[in-house]
Amino acid sequence: MKRISAAVALTAVGALAISGCAANGGGNDSGDDSGLVEGSSITAAWNQAFYSMNGNTSFGNATANNNINYLVLDGFNYYDNTPKLIENKSFGTYEKLSDDPLTIKYTIADGVKWSDGVDVDASDLLLNWAALSRALDTPDFDPTQYQDAETGEFTGDLPTDVVYFDSGATPDAGVGLVSQTPEVSDDNKSITMVYDKPFVDWELSFPSPLPAHVIGEKALNLDDATEAKDAVVSAIQDNDAAALAPISSFWNSGFNFTEMPDDAALVTASGPYMITDFVADQYVTLKANPEYKGDNAPNIEEITIRFIPDPLAAVQALQNGEVDIISPQATADIKTALDAVDGITVKTGVEGTYEHVDLQFDQGKNSQNIFSNPKAREAFLKTIPRQEILDTLIKPIAGDDALLRSSQLFVPGAEGYDEAVKTNGSDAYAEVDIEGAKALLAESGITDTSVCILYASNNPRRVNEFALIQQSAAQAGFNVTDCGSEKWGGLLGTPGAYDASLFGWQSTSLGVTNSLPTFQTGAINNMNFYSNADVDDLVAQLNVEFDADKQIDLQLEMDKLLWGDYYGVTIFQFPGVTAFSDRVEGIDPSILAPTIFWNAWDWAVTDSGE
Structure with a gap:
């Protein structure tokens, strides 16, 4: 039935x-107290x-x-x-210590471990802050030459003196508003973050951390988990670009894999x-x-x-x-x-x-952009x-x-x-x-009317949508071409790969x-190079507005x-x-x-x- x-x-x-x-x-219904x-x-x-x-x-x-x-x-x-937001206190707790300045303390619960037996602790949280705030990033660095031209994936190590975390963080939202290095507690279980400005969605701004000891071991060629964690913390607290460069490189790409990695450390959970x-x-x-x-x-x-x-x-x-x-x-x-x-x-x-x-405002495939x-x-x-x-x-x-x-x-x-x-x-x-x-296309002066659309080519509904758009746009003089790909997700935001x-x-x-990061200049979900100063200003206002x-x-x-x-x-x-x-x-x-x-x-x- x-x-x-x-x-x-x-x-x-x-x-x-x-x-x-x-x-x-x-x-x-197993009758087993453990549940498993x-x-x-x-x-x-x-x-x-x-x-x-x-x-x-x-x-x-x-x-x-x-x-x-x-x-x-x-x-x-x-x-x-x-849907209701549930605090997962068995992993850790967060406490607002102050509204002005907004101050949040995150604490890992007792007994929380990574799957390899290493304790989850403040080193993981501090690295999470460094990546998600980008407060230690090298200013004005253009990473494009270190990214795959087709997918945007980081494929090579950054220069030895360049720090760049590919989190898309901006300085006026989320953890990007925490520009000062958080304080680590004496017991190494907590960090305290002080926001530069109030942030309305602060409860949602600190997602799950990655294992700092694994990143430290791989990035800094260390074998001991404690030594690796301490090295990551020191690199962040000292703003040591020579150490942070390989750390950020590994954070960007070290956990990308399309089959079971040979190194089991990469799936540490x-x-x-x-x-x-x-x-x-x-x-x-x-x-x-x-x-x-x-x-x-x-x-x-x-x-x-x-x-x-x-x-x-x-x-x-x-x-x-x-x-x-x-x-x-x-x-x-x-x-x-x-x-x-x-x-x-x-x-x-x-x-x-x-x-x-979405339309590519810049760096499209069309010869006239x-x-x-x-x-x-x-x-x-x-x-x-x-x-x-x-x-x-x-x-x-x-x-x-x-x-x-x-x-x-x-x-x-x-x-x-x-x-x-x-x-x-x-x-x-x-x-x-x-x-x-x-009429509008004629007024535009555009002579290359090709529009290559990126979509999931192995998705039947998207294939049908593409066909309907292609047929309709052709009636107005657009030459819609097929940029469909099974790897469409990795291609989003790639310069020159498509027009829509x-x-x-x-x-x-x-x-x-x-x-809001979909529409804010340079933010993580802005895949089409859209930029409007008035929109950016509204984003900044929304980030700190508590009145519904x-x-x-x-x-x-x-x-x-x-x-x-x-x-x-x-x-x-x-x-x-x-x-x-x-x-x-x-x-x-x-x-x-x-x-x-x-x-x-x-x-x-x-x-x-x-």
């Missing part, structure tokens, strides 16, 4: 991660392969990575599926699970971390995550019993296919992810068949829940959304305007500020500027679908990333699956 239920309704969301598609308690059922295993499917254990770099910031990193790297808090096997483009296997003593101890000993880009192939794998859980990008064919499968539960709803097209021209940008946006995409590809799945999104900042249904749509200028793109686009991109931003928090009404006013102003700059167009909120076999229980998706994985420690094998 198939069970169908509706997922949680969509609410206001903020922080974003590149999407490839789309609290502790319960789930244990020895020998238990399940398999989940995801549509994009893992490629980095550092999701805080511009290269590694992707849902495909952070789903797994969420389970292997513990942190101070996480969202449940209501602090979370409930650790990576134990990884076959390129096929699967990652996670096993319960024996050193994990936190509140979120898992029931399942082994979780394998298979990479299945084709949604129909994921359904087939579920039907065949090859996987137990899928959360594919929803299509009409997926809905039909799932209806034919017995012995599963299907949960549907609206996700906190939205589809959009076509979208540096505002008339060309406006012309192209007028050709994008938003309603046709919604009607053709989304309504057959979601029905009346199909949502055309018309704001860059507000989620449909959230406070401020309706007012934004009335005032931001998005109504100019409610319908295709081919004649208007032709088609993908989804997935929300990871409810923070008011955390979508004023936050909305500032966002309304910013949304209008973005549409007025012809930044790009939003298209639709994702319809979500999760399906799982009767062999497993405890699956209860969240609208926020990491969606199905948020409570993986609660998953359990049912009696019917044993």
Whole structure:
């Protein structure tokens, strides 16, 4: 028998991660006080392969990575599926010591260890600060010659006197506002950070740290974990560029891998699970971390995550019993296919992810850098068949829940959304305007009308969207060409690689500020070289604004500027679908990333699956 239920309704969301598609308690019937059922295993499917254990770099910031990193790297808090921010006190605590200046103390709980038995401590937190604040970075350094031209991945060591952490941090947001080196406690369990200015989302600004001892050992050629940790701390406290250069180089690229690394130290974990096997483009296997003593101890000993880009192939794998859980990008064919499968539960709803097209304001592939021209940008946006995409590809799945999104900042249904749509200028793109686009393109003076669009070429829905855009834009005189790639995520932001991109931003928090790095000059999620001084000023104001009404006013102003700059167009909120076999229980998706994985420690094998 198939069970169908509706997922949680969509609410206001903020922080974003590149999407490839789309609290502790319960789930244990083993009778074992530890919760872990020895020998238990399940398999989940995801549509994009893992490629980095550092999701805080511009290269590694992707849902495909952070789903797994969420389970292997513990942190101070996480969202449940209501969604509510849960403090993870078994990992550590944070305390606001002062409002003026904003002063936060982070303390690691007793007994918290890395999977290799080394204590998690202040050295890990201090390195996290250095990377996420970039306060010690060499000023005005251009890293492009040390990055892969096609993907932006750091591929070589930085010069011996150059410090550069690729976290995309800016000095007016998050930990970027902590310009002074934090104080380390005498017991080496805490750091205290003093913000230069108040920051409204300070609780969300300090994600899971990476192991400082591993980075110190690899970057500084040391063998002893304690010596390596001490060396990292000294390098930071002394602002020693000669030591920080290799440390930052390793932080940028040392945790990037597309198959199981030969060096087991690179998968050192602090979370409930650790990576134990990884076959390129096929699967990652996670096993319960024996050193994990936190509140979120898992029931399942082994979780394998298979990479299945084709949604129909994921359904087939579920039907065949090859996987137990899928959360594919929803299509009409997926809905039909799932209806034919017995012995599963299907949960549907609206996700906190939205589809959009962004235009490259600079360094595009076009010989005339076509979208540096505002008339060309406006012309192209007028050709994008938003309603046709919604009607053709989304309504057959979601029905009346199909949502055309018309704001860059507000989620449909959230406070401020309706007012934004009335005032931001998005109504100019409610319908295709081919004649208007032709006139604007003629006025632009552009002679090279080629527009190469980057998208996931192995994603059927994106292939269909590309075709609809290509056909529509051709009527106005644009020559839309195919920059689709299975490695699209790593290509985002790469100079000269494409002219426009088609993908989804997935929300990871409810923070008011955390979508702002998409639009701020030089910030981590700014993949299209967009820059507007007025937008940057509004970002700076939002970062320190605690009044909810004023936050909305500032966002309304910013949304209008973005549409007025012809930044790009939003298209639709994702319809979500999760399906799982009767062999497993405890699956209860969240609208926020990491969606199905948020409570993986609660998953359990049912009696019917044993």
